[in-house]
Amino acid sequence: MMRMKVRLLKTAYGCDVAQADWDYAKEWIQTITFEQTIWTPRHALLRSDGAVVEYIGQDYAATELKWLENGWTEDICELCEHKIKKGDSGWTPDGRHWLCNQCYDLLCISNTPFSEVGGGDHGV
Numbered sequence: 487m488m489r490m491k492v493r494l495l496k497t498a499y500g501c502d503v504a505q506a507d508w509d510y511a512k513e514w515i516q517t518i519t520f521e522q523t524i525w526t527p528r529h530a531l532l533r534s535d536g537a538v539v540e541y542i543g544q545d546y547a548a549t550e551l552k553w554l555e556n557g558w559t560e561d562i563c564e565l566c567e568h569k570i571k572k573g574d575s576g577w578t579p580d581g582r583h584w585l586c587n588q589c590y591d592l593l594c595i596s597n598t599p600f601s602e603v604g605g606g607d608h609g610v
């Protein structure tokens with residue numbers, strides 16, 4: 487089995503984030519304009535297997551997918567996977583990709599994110 491050494495960082499919500507993901511997000515917020523926004527539900531489609539798919543204007547067959555008015559009920563922070571739901575504020579460039587307030591603040595002000603929790607061996 488292949489094992490990779492991953493440097494892990496602890497987020498404000500206690501989730502582990504890989505250094506590479508932090509570096510990517512750091513670059514992301516410097517190249518795209520984010521706005522602080524109150525999250526609201528969006529429309530979605532229900533597949534026959536029970537999975538909910540975000541509606542982004544795609545064509546769909548009403549016989550195969552069921553319309554869910556405001557059925558997209560949460561997004562997750564792209565960095566720490568904290569859930570962002572109705573009434574929460576977060577940062578987004580497009581209304582679809584989100585960073586939680588804590589991650590955004592840390593990305594803006596800090597080059598040394600969170601508290602380092604040391605490297606871990608992660609089986610692949």
Ligand SMILES: [Zn+2]
Pocket residue numbers: 497563564565566567568585586587588589590
């Ligand atoms: Zn976050």
